[in-house]
Amino acid sequence: MTVTYQIESLTKVYRQGSVEVHALRGIDLTITQGEFTVISGPSGSGKSTLLNIMGALDSPTDGDVSLEGKKFSTLGKTALSQLRRDRIGFVFQAYNLIPVLTAYENAEMVLALQGVKKEARQARVLEILEEVGLAQMANRKPNQLSGGQQQRVAIARAIASLPAVVLADEPTANVDSQTAGMLLDVMEKLNREKGVTFVFSTHDPHVMERARRTVSLVDGRIDSDVVHADVVH
């Protein structure tokens, strides 16, 4: 299996005045292509911190992260920005769509950033919106969509550029359970049919029960790392 993420001795310490907060304490983790992995844990366990560092949004105090063989520590800000653009998709808890762009324009944004030609972008975005069941709502702005629909647009945006991995931080936190189920169906389908790697940070049991691997964090350390070989897809 192709290794997507290689995380070695990852440590993150926040300093607040004279107080040190150890958010991560020497995490070692490997994520391979096609995984549907959940990082779970109570509040303050370091889930979001881990995801932020994996997404190159934050830097570790010690240790390193490699994505497809590229060590983050060797990349400058511009290179990290390009890495995020080309290889990482993000799905946030609060959807975080750009309010002045339509669903179509939000979904095509990363492709436009990558310089993909208009015709190719159009074909890809319409296909993705079809996949997430929002082809008919392409011209609506975020304030004209429900929470679940907005999150589906966010998912479309995250995967439109075929990234190496989609990092989803509490993607179901702001939707009801029915919508959460629908979102997970979409993401599972993309994982199964397109081979998109998903890494979730969550303490939503609906998400955890769908995961094929669960990494539990407690106090910044991996408490358990379980592969659920018997989960039915």
Next chain:
Amino acid sequence: MNTTLIKMAFRNLVKNQRRTLITLLGIAFGVMISILFTGLQDATWRETINTAAELGAGHVVLQQKDYLDEPSVSNRLSRADIIARMAAKDSRIRTVRERVVSHAMVATAANSTSAMIYGINPQTDTPDNTRLLKGKLVGKPLKSGDSQGVIIGAELAERLNLKPGQKLVYTLTDTNGEIVSALGRVRGVLHTGSRRVDQTLCMVDMNGLRRLLGYRATDVTQLAVFLTDYRDSKDVARALSASLVTSSFAGTVQALPWETVNADLFGLVQTKMASAHIFELLILFLVAAGIFNTLYVSVMERMREFGILNALGFSRPRIFSLVIWESVFTAIGGLALALLVTAWPYYHMNTTGLDLAKMAADGKEMVVNDIAMNTVIHVDIYFEKLLSILAVAAGATLLSGLYPAWRAGNVVPVESIKLV
């Protein structure tokens, strides 16, 4: 990607219509005040300088090289017709007029005083084309061939207690240094609007004055050059000097701009224009401060959004340019609105004007540097100054966006995404 950025920038402005409109109106009214104020300055100074030129020796004066230091009739210009033809070749020159003038003593039986004698040509010089003849005339104008006729200024008439029909004697020094005099009869008393002129004005037939002074037919005291645009005076003076150097008049004739000949007025204009510039810059600074405040608040409200953009792969320069595009659209919208709100007031003040006499409690005429000005003020801005105001306003708007754009570009995504 640029299309997406431009789209986002435009829509961000449209999204908050009230704030955008307030910003645009701020720019518009600031620019409007600048345009009207500058137009007022331009029109007022143009009129003042042109009036001074008409009452004096033109925008550029051609005179004998020693005349500036010793303004006596013996320092006269000979072959003035040839010089005038040479000068008239410059397209910036509207007309060239002969000036035959002399200091004189004017006396009646009871009194005497100093005056300036001007020679005029009743056949060609009319109140329409000669400022010196414009004003309220009590009596009759000079007629061609009237060798005794004199028009005097109102204040001179008052001092000498002269009315139309009464006699006077004017005495002056001719080109040979001899004292000569002539008897004149007052045909008219003229109020020109300039106290300084009215105190000393004495006009007689030019050919008669030439004979009295001992001038030849083509001799003059000065040639007054009038320009289409007074601002060309220094350039025209330089050009005339250059052509004189290569002519038979080299070393004998000099060309001087009004700024040199009327240094007092020039000093006044410079001081007032400098004050006006400061005022204009102050207005535009205040406008820029308002725009900065609006753009900054707008950016700070969207730091989360910028964090998201950064997370998605927008580089810092891209996020920076997004905010700059918002500044660009603000500048364009503001200037367009400025031209719209300025159009009618400008048109009204350009054509009808604003009558300050109605506002003056004592109803006195308006005097600038001893020149009575029209109490109806107009605005008439030079085109290049209008462009300059618009460019400065656009520049100020763009500059106001630099720091907010920098803040947006330097967002720390992991911190800003946490913002609610």
